[in-house]
Amino acid sequence: GAGVSQTPSNKVTEKGKYVELRCDPISGHTALYWYRQSLGQGPEFLIYFQGTGAADDSGLPNDRFFAVRPEGSVSTLKIQRTERGDSAVYLCASGENRGSPLHFGNGTRLTVT
Amino acid sequence: EDQVTQSPEALRLQEGESSSLNCSYTVSGLRGLFWYRQDPGKGPEFLFTLYSAGEEKEKERLKATLTKKESFLHITAPKPEDSATYLCARLRDAGNNRKLIWGLGTSLAVNP
Secondary structure, three states: OOOOEEEOOEEEEOOOOOEEEEEEOOOOOOEEEEEEEOOOOOOEEEEEEEOOEEEEOOOOOOOOEEEEOOOOOOEEEEEOOOOHHHOEEEEEEEEOOOOOOOEEOOOEEEEEO | OOOEEEEOOEEEEEOOOOEEEEEEEOOOOOOEEEEEEEOOOOOOEEEEEEOOOOOEEEEOOEEEEEOOOEEEEEEOOOOHHHOEEEEEEEEEEEOOEEEEEEOOOEEEEEEO
Protein backbone atom coordinates (compact mmCIF):
# COMPACT_ATOMS: atom_id res chain seq x y z
CA GLY A 1 0.00 0.00 0.00
CA ALA A 2 1.04 3.58 -0.51
CA GLY A 3 2.84 5.45 2.23
CA VAL A 4 2.50 9.09 3.21
CA SER A 5 2.85 11.31 0.15
CA GLN A 6 3.99 14.93 0.29
CA THR A 7 4.02 17.45 -2.52
CA PRO A 8 5.95 19.26 -3.72
CA SER A 9 9.20 17.59 -2.73
CA ASN A 10 11.02 20.91 -3.12
CA LYS A 11 9.73 24.47 -3.02
CA VAL A 12 11.76 27.62 -3.51
CA THR A 13 9.96 30.88 -2.84
CA GLU A 14 10.78 34.49 -2.28
CA LYS A 15 10.52 36.17 1.09
CA GLY A 16 7.02 37.48 1.65
CA LYS A 17 5.27 34.99 -0.62
CA TYR A 18 2.53 32.52 0.34
CA VAL A 19 3.09 28.75 0.09
CA GLU A 20 0.96 25.64 0.49
CA LEU A 21 2.38 22.22 1.29
CA ARG A 22 0.26 19.14 0.78
CA CYS A 23 0.15 15.86 2.66
CA ASP A 24 -1.68 12.68 1.61
CA PRO A 25 -1.68 10.32 4.61
CA ILE A 26 -1.98 6.55 4.65
CA SER A 27 -5.58 5.59 3.96
CA GLY A 28 -7.58 5.06 7.13
CA HIS A 29 -5.14 6.82 9.43
CA THR A 30 -7.06 9.25 11.61
CA ALA A 31 -4.06 10.94 13.23
CA LEU A 32 -2.03 13.37 11.14
CA TYR A 33 0.94 15.42 12.27
CA TRP A 34 3.01 18.18 10.75
CA TYR A 35 6.63 18.56 11.83
CA ARG A 36 9.52 20.59 10.55
CA GLN A 37 13.14 19.53 10.66
CA SER A 38 16.30 21.55 10.35
CA LEU A 39 19.68 20.02 9.53
CA GLY A 40 21.06 17.96 12.41
CA GLN A 41 17.91 18.30 14.49
CA GLY A 42 15.07 16.00 15.38
CA PRO A 43 11.60 16.79 14.03
CA GLU A 44 9.90 19.80 15.66
CA PHE A 45 6.15 19.39 16.30
CA LEU A 46 3.85 21.88 14.60
CA ILE A 47 0.25 20.61 14.66
CA TYR A 48 -1.77 17.44 15.22
CA PHE A 49 -5.10 16.52 13.64
CA GLN A 50 -7.43 13.83 14.89
CA GLY A 51 -9.89 13.43 12.05
CA THR A 52 -10.85 16.82 10.64
CA GLY A 53 -10.08 18.90 13.70
CA ALA A 54 -6.81 20.33 14.90
CA ALA A 55 -6.51 18.71 18.32
CA ASP A 56 -3.25 20.47 19.15
CA ASP A 57 -1.77 23.42 17.27
CA SER A 58 0.57 24.49 20.05
CA GLY A 59 3.66 23.97 17.90
CA LEU A 60 2.76 26.48 15.21
CA PRO A 61 5.39 29.20 15.59
CA ASN A 62 3.09 32.16 14.86
CA ASP A 63 -0.10 33.15 13.08
CA ARG A 64 1.55 33.05 9.66
CA PHE A 65 1.24 29.26 9.85
CA PHE A 66 -2.08 27.53 9.38
CA ALA A 67 -3.12 23.98 8.50
CA VAL A 68 -6.37 22.36 7.44
CA ARG A 69 -7.70 18.85 6.96
CA PRO A 70 -11.25 19.45 5.75
CA GLU A 71 -12.30 15.87 4.99
CA GLY A 72 -10.17 14.05 7.49
CA SER A 73 -7.70 12.82 4.91
CA VAL A 74 -5.49 15.19 2.88
CA SER A 75 -3.98 18.08 4.82
CA THR A 76 -2.50 21.37 3.66
CA LEU A 77 0.00 23.44 5.61
CA LYS A 78 -0.20 27.09 4.65
CA ILE A 79 2.49 29.67 5.35
CA GLN A 80 1.82 33.34 4.73
CA ARG A 81 4.43 36.07 4.27
CA THR A 82 7.28 33.57 4.30
CA GLU A 83 10.53 34.49 5.99
CA ARG A 84 14.02 33.11 5.47
CA GLY A 85 13.82 31.49 8.90
CA ASP A 86 10.95 29.33 7.64
CA SER A 87 13.41 27.40 5.46
CA ALA A 88 13.40 23.78 6.60
CA VAL A 89 12.10 20.36 5.65
CA TYR A 90 8.41 20.10 6.47
CA LEU A 91 7.43 16.54 7.35
CA CYS A 92 3.98 15.04 7.52
CA ALA A 93 3.23 11.85 9.44
CA SER A 94 0.13 9.78 9.96
CA GLY A 95 -0.88 7.11 12.47
CA GLU A 96 -3.84 4.82 13.04
CA ASN A 97 -4.72 6.87 16.11
CA ARG A 98 -3.01 9.04 18.70
CA GLY A 99 -0.07 7.28 20.27
CA SER A 100 0.35 4.84 17.36
CA PRO A 101 3.71 4.68 15.62
CA LEU A 102 3.93 7.47 13.07
CA HIS A 103 4.67 6.89 9.41
CA PHE A 104 6.42 9.81 7.78
CA GLY A 105 6.47 11.15 4.27
CA ASN A 106 9.71 12.24 2.65
CA GLY A 107 9.00 15.87 3.36
CA THR A 108 8.89 19.11 1.44
CA ARG A 109 12.15 21.04 1.44
CA LEU A 110 11.17 24.71 1.63
CA THR A 111 13.75 27.33 0.77
CA VAL A 112 12.87 30.99 1.25
CA THR A 113 15.24 33.31 -0.61
CA GLU B 1 13.06 19.47 31.71
CA ASP B 2 11.71 16.74 29.47
CA GLN B 3 14.66 15.74 27.31
CA VAL B 4 15.85 12.86 25.18
CA THR B 5 19.60 12.49 24.79
CA GLN B 6 21.24 10.24 22.24
CA SER B 7 24.83 9.11 22.22
CA PRO B 8 27.17 9.01 20.52
CA GLU B 9 26.39 11.84 18.10
CA ALA B 10 28.26 9.98 15.37
CA LEU B 11 29.63 6.48 15.05
CA ARG B 12 31.81 4.92 12.40
CA LEU B 13 32.01 1.12 12.26
CA GLN B 14 33.66 -1.42 10.04
CA GLU B 15 31.34 -3.89 8.36
CA GLY B 16 30.68 -6.70 10.84
CA GLU B 17 31.70 -4.65 13.89
CA SER B 18 28.79 -4.78 16.36
CA SER B 19 27.94 -1.81 18.59
CA SER B 20 25.14 -0.10 20.51
CA LEU B 21 23.45 3.29 20.36
CA ASN B 22 22.04 4.88 23.50
CA CYS B 23 18.88 6.90 24.11
CA SER B 24 18.29 8.27 27.61
CA TYR B 25 15.44 10.40 28.96
CA THR B 26 15.04 12.54 32.03
CA VAL B 27 11.38 12.32 32.98
CA SER B 28 9.63 9.26 34.38
CA GLY B 29 6.23 8.03 33.27
CA LEU B 30 7.16 6.66 29.87
CA ARG B 31 4.22 6.14 27.50
CA GLY B 32 6.34 4.64 24.77
CA LEU B 33 9.80 4.82 23.26
CA PHE B 34 10.19 4.85 19.48
CA TRP B 35 13.19 4.19 17.28
CA TYR B 36 13.35 5.52 13.75
CA ARG B 37 15.91 5.36 10.96
CA GLN B 38 16.40 8.36 8.68
CA ASP B 39 18.28 8.35 5.39
CA PRO B 40 19.42 11.62 3.78
CA GLY B 41 16.57 13.38 2.01
CA LYS B 42 13.96 11.00 3.45
CA GLY B 43 11.49 11.11 6.29
CA PRO B 44 12.09 9.00 9.40
CA GLU B 45 11.25 5.33 8.93
CA PHE B 46 9.63 3.56 11.88
CA LEU B 47 11.65 0.71 13.40
CA PHE B 48 10.40 -0.18 16.89
CA THR B 49 8.11 0.78 19.75
CA LEU B 50 8.92 -0.22 23.34
CA TYR B 51 6.50 0.34 26.19
CA SER B 52 7.87 -1.23 29.36
CA ALA B 53 11.20 -1.87 31.04
CA GLY B 54 12.65 -5.23 30.05
CA GLU B 55 10.94 -5.24 26.68
CA GLU B 56 13.01 -6.17 23.62
CA LYS B 57 12.25 -6.07 19.90
CA GLU B 58 14.31 -7.37 16.98
CA LYS B 59 14.40 -6.80 13.25
CA GLU B 60 17.16 -8.26 11.12
CA ARG B 61 20.46 -6.95 12.54
CA LEU B 62 18.79 -4.54 14.96
CA LYS B 63 17.61 -5.16 18.51
CA ALA B 64 16.06 -2.52 20.74
CA THR B 65 15.95 -2.83 24.51
CA LEU B 66 14.41 -0.68 27.22
CA THR B 67 15.16 0.02 30.88
CA LYS B 68 13.49 2.56 33.17
CA LYS B 69 15.83 5.36 32.11
CA GLU B 70 17.22 4.45 28.72
CA SER B 71 16.98 2.43 25.58
CA PHE B 72 19.65 0.78 23.51
CA LEU B 73 19.68 -0.02 19.82
CA HIS B 74 22.09 -2.90 19.30
CA ILE B 75 23.46 -3.41 15.82
CA THR B 76 24.91 -6.86 15.19
CA ALA B 77 27.35 -7.40 12.31
CA PRO B 78 26.30 -4.21 10.53
CA LYS B 79 26.44 -3.78 6.77
CA PRO B 80 27.06 -0.59 4.77
CA GLU B 81 23.32 -0.33 4.05
CA ASP B 82 22.75 0.18 7.78
CA SER B 83 24.38 3.59 7.45
CA ALA B 84 21.81 6.22 8.43
CA THR B 85 20.81 8.51 11.27
CA TYR B 86 18.99 6.70 14.05
CA LEU B 87 16.49 8.77 16.00
CA CYS B 88 14.73 7.91 19.21
CA ALA B 89 11.68 9.64 20.63
CA ARG B 90 9.67 9.20 23.82
CA LEU B 91 5.94 9.57 23.92
CA ARG B 92 4.20 11.64 26.57
CA ASP B 93 0.63 12.74 27.09
CA ALA B 94 -0.09 16.41 26.45
CA GLY B 95 -3.78 17.27 26.69
CA ASN B 96 -5.55 15.97 23.59
CA ASN B 97 -2.28 14.98 22.07
CA ARG B 98 0.43 12.48 22.68
CA LYS B 99 3.67 14.25 21.82
CA LEU B 100 6.92 12.78 20.72
CA ILE B 101 10.01 14.26 22.35
CA TRP B 102 12.86 13.64 19.94
CA GLY B 103 16.58 13.17 20.40
CA LEU B 104 19.06 14.67 17.95
CA GLY B 105 20.01 11.30 16.53
CA THR B 106 23.12 9.19 16.08
CA SER B 107 24.70 9.32 12.64
CA LEU B 108 25.98 5.84 11.83
CA ALA B 109 28.45 5.12 9.04
CA VAL B 110 29.38 1.52 8.26
CA ASN B 111 32.45 1.09 6.10
CA PRO B 112 32.77 -1.93 3.78
